[in-house]
Amino acid sequence: MDSEICDFLAGDELIEVIPNFTSGSIQLIGGDMGPFEAGLPVEVPLWIGINLRKRMKCVLKVPNWLLIDCLKDLITLENESNSLLQLPSLHFFEIAHIVVRDFKEDLQDGDQVKTLIQDLWDKREAKIRSSTLKFLKQSTYKSAQMDNIQQIEITQMRGPLIAATRNTERLLQNKHSTQN
Amino acid sequence: MTSSRQFSVESDYMSLDAILAAGSTVPMQLNENAPPGIFPLIGHAAPPSIGPRGIRVDIPLWLASSVKDGHYGMAMYPTGYNIKYQNVLQANADTMSLDQLHHYYYTFGQSLCRIISLDLASPLSKSLLSTWIQRCGIFFSRSLQGQTRIDGATKEELAVFMIGVKTKEDFDRWLRAEKRQGSNKRKLAPYNR
Numbered sequence: 419m420d421s422e423i424c425d426f427l428a429g430d431e432l433i434e435v436i437p438n439f440t441s442g443s444i445q446l447i448g449g450d451m452g453p454f455e456a457g458l459p460v461e462v463p464l465w466i467g468i469n470l471r472k473r474m475k476c477v478l479k480v481p482n483w484l485l486i487d488c489l490k491d492l493i494t495l496e497n498e499s500n501s502l503l504q505l506p507s508l509h510f511f512e513i514a515h516i517v518v519r520d521f522k523e524d525l526q527d528g529d530q531v532k533t534l535i536q537d538l539w540d541k542r543e544a545k546i547r548s549s550t551l552k553f554l555k556q557s558t559y560k561s562a563q564m565d566n567i568q569q570i571e572i573t574q575m576r577g578p579l580i581a582a583t584r585n586t587e588r589l590l591q592n593k594h595s596t597q598n
Numbered sequence: 599m600t601s602s603r604q605f606s607v608e609s610d611y612m613s614l615d616a617i618l619a620a621g622s623t624v625p626m627q628l629n630e631n632a633p634p635g636i637f638p639l640i641g642h643a644a645p646p647s648i649g650p651r652g653i654r655v656d657i658p659l660w661l662a663s664s665v666k667d668g669h670y671g672m673a674m675y676p677t678g679y680n681i682k683y684q685n686v687l688q689a690n691a692d693t694m695s696l697d698q699l700h701h702y703y704y705t706f707g708q709s710l711c712r713i714i715s716l717d718l719a720s721p722l723s724k725s726l727l728s729t730w731i732q733r734c735g736i737f738f739s740r741s742l743q744g745q746t747r748i749d750g751a752t753k754e755e756l757a758v759f760m761i762g763v764k765t766k767e768d769f770d771r772w773l774r775a776e777k778r779q780g781s782n783k784r785k786l787a788p789y790n791r
Binding site: 420421422425515518519532536539543547550551554555556557574577578579581582585586588589590592593595596597 | 609610704708711716719720722723724726727730731732734735738739741742754757758759761762764765768769772773775
């Protein structure tokens with residue numbers, strides 16, 4: 419599991435686009451999409467939205483939570499909260515990342531959106547890192563719970579965390595074997 | 599009919615790190631029952647006889663376990679694992695350059711616990727765990743903060759650090775919306791037994 423796979427999984431999330439063409443439903447394995455009417459918003463999976471955008475067939479209707487004011491509010495709430503905030507989407511960062519990368523022309527201020535997303539990511543990453551360090555600094559508890567963590571954040575922490583805890587487990591087993 | 603002989607081995611039997619660590623020496627007090635054939639193996643001339651007080655030699659860890667199993671001697675703490683170092687590490691393991699004590703400090707320490715007596719192994723095993731717990735968070739944290747180089751880390755700590763560095767690079771690249779260098783084709787993961 420890496421960032422690309424997380425992006426891929428986020429491709430199934432629905433977004434609203436405004437097509438510039440009219441067409442009947444598109445039949446796909448996962449279900450029918452459309453019908454498409456020029457100028458009318460329609461919900462499609464993100465991967466279809468990217469495909470249509472690249473072919474200049476639609477414009478993205480930016481989700482409310484990706485507007486600058488909403489992002490600033492999220493950052494403020496994240497600052498005020500000791501724990502992780504529940505974000506508006508399960509694939510918040512992946513969708514934001516894809517929108518900034520592939521739908522930049524449809525954003526009002528793409529650079530500022532990117533900066534705000536980065537800011538939010540940094541704040542959450544700092545919280546996750548400090549919680550993980552507290553968990554690593556003990557050997558009594560074998561599990562921990564963290565609410566509202568995103569899949570992409572878990573993916574980031576997984577590799578080094580597993581490497582560290584595996585060694586902790588080996589040393590713990592070594593300690594127990596010498597206590598008997 | 600042929601009979602299969604099975605041997606139980608430690609979980610790190612196939613570990614390359616454990617094999618490399620086992621090349622380091624351990625001080626052993628050989629008793630008078632120790633066979634003279636041990637000495638050429640460790641590059642010493644065999645003494646004419648071993649008195650009742652025994653003789654102290656440094657033996658590679660891989661040989662020391664056989665010597666211990668044959669009741670030919672007792673292993674002792676090597677430098678870096680004795681009570682003095684255990685106390686120092688207990689007090690503050692963060693600042694020690696553990697790599698200078700042993701590059702495979704934890705792996706060698708675990709193997710050592712299996713061949714020394716229980717009254718020596720017990721405090722050593724606690725010290726190893728306590729040292730790791732104090733230090734592993736530092737390497738974990740530094741790698742995710744963007745540090746790409748670290749000094750004084752043992753092999754085990756470096757492993758955690760480098761995984762963190764690679765992960766950080768991957769996610770920084772992702773956040774900057776940069777494309778990966780090279781082919782986008784995904785390679786099939788090698789078959790792991």
